[in-house]
Amino acid sequence: MPPTFFHSLPRVGLNFLDHCVGNQPDLQMAPAVEWYENILKFHRFWSVDDSMIHTEYSALRSIVVTNFEETIKMPINEPASSNKKAVSQIQEFVDYYGGSGVQHIALNTTDIITAIEALRARGCEFLSIPSSYYDNLRQRLSVSSMKIKEDMDRLQKLHILVDFDENGYLLQIFSKPCQDRPTLFLEIIQRQNHQGFGAGNFKALFESIELEQTKRGNLFYENVKDGQHK
Numbered sequence: 001m002p003p004t005f006f007h008s009l010p011r012v013g014l015n016f017l018d019h020c021v022g023n024q025p026d027l028q029m030a031p032a033v034e035w036y037e038n039i040l041k042f043h044r045f046w047s048v049d050d051s052m053i054h055t056e057y058s059a060l061r062s063i064v065v066t067n068f069e070e071t072i073k074m075p076i077n078e079p080a081s082s083n084k085k086a087v088s089q090i091q092e093f094v095d096y097y098g099g100s101g102v103q104h105i106a107l108n109t110t111d112i113i114t115a116i117e118a119l120r121a122r123g124c125e126f127l128s129i130p131s132s133y134y135d136n137l138r139q140r141l142s143v144s145s146m147k148i149k150e151d152m153d154r155l156q157k158l159h160i161l162v163d164f165d166e167n168g169y170l171l172q173i174f175s176k177p178c179q180d181r182p183t184l185f186l187e188i189i190q191r192q193n194h195q196g197f198g199a200g201n202f203k204a205l206f207e208s209i210e211l212e213q214t215k216r217g218n219l220f221y222e223n224v225k226d227g228q229h230k
Contacts, residue, residue, distance in 0.1 A: 010118035018108040018189050019064075019073040019197070023093045024100045029061060029078035032100070036065045036074065045073060048199065049080075055206045057086035057219065064197065075197060077103065086219050089182075089209045096181045104174070106187035112171045113150060115188055116158045124186075125176045127208040129159045137162055149192070163200040168193025174205060182216065 024032050036042040042065040049061045059080035066073045079088035087095075093103055109115040116126070134156040141148065146164045148155075150171065155162065160173045168191070175186040189198075198205070213219040 010121050012109075012115050012118045012122075013111055014107045014109050014115060014188070016108050018106040018187075018191075019075060020105050021075045021077065021103045022100065023090050023097075023103040024076060024078045025094050026079050026091070028100065029063060029076050032076050033063050033065055036076075040067070042067055042072075042074070045070065046197070048202075055203060055210060057210055058088035058091075058206065060088055060090050086210075087213065089206065089213065092182055092213060092218050097183045102184060104185045104187050106172075106189050109188055109190050112160060112173070112188055112190040113154055113158065115190075116160060116173055119188070120158075126159055127174050127176060127205070127212070129156075129161060129204060129208060131156070133161075133204045161198060161201040161204060163194070163196060163198045165194065165196070170194040170196065170198060172198050172201065174208075176212065182212070182218070 022032070033044070037044075044063060045066040046064040047062060060077050061080055062075050062077045064073055064075045077090050079090035079094070090103075094100065120126070134152065138152065141164075144164065146166070146169055148162060148164070148169060155171065158173070160171050163170050163172070170192065171190040173188050175188075178184050178186065210219060
């Protein structure tokens with residue numbers, strides 16, 4: 001077969017769909033979860049509320065459902081109110097998407113550094129993470145028994161997030177929206193004996209998304225109406 005343009009692109013090395021995240025309008029998460037439980041016989045795998053996932057401006061609630069074998073995982077989110085009347089990333093998605101839908105698709109890799117370098121070379125854009133996140137991460141790792149095999153400087157350069165517990169760690173990064181509307185985006189994730197979803201990174205991720213919302217003029221309700229700028 002003669003070489004093509006695609007043969008000249010760097011290989012990414014994505015293996016399978018790790019999980020798929022759905023966003024629901026306010027107070028619609030529980031009915032959606034019940035549908036998965038009653039119709040597909042899924043069960044609850046993990047959950048968090050707005051006391052755990054929040055920033056100065058916004059918050060969310062999330063329940064992860066999975067099949068009996070726990071091979072299919074579906075986090076389901078809904079927005080939580082803010083005392084500063086900011087637009088949660090979940091609410092922004094619902095406004096621009098026109099209702100509930102798939103917020104992001106997570107793709108698994110065994111070599112996230114190579115994968116992200118290849119995706120950036122192909123033109124993919126990812127969220128930026130401040131250097132203060134990595135300063136804090138290095139401090140937390142210095143008093144932990146967990147050792148990260150990957151070079152921390154390369155992870156920081158590529159804006160890859162790290163979450164860990166006593167059993168293992170995961171590496172993850174999130175793309176910018178795949179189109180001009182702030183709806184679907186991608187996650188690339190590498191797991192090292194860790195089956196979580198990056199709860200330790202939610203605040204950093206939220207703050208990065210809120211920065212993008214600010215650039216779009218969508219962070220506060222007075223700037224947004226029915227998914228459109230005033």
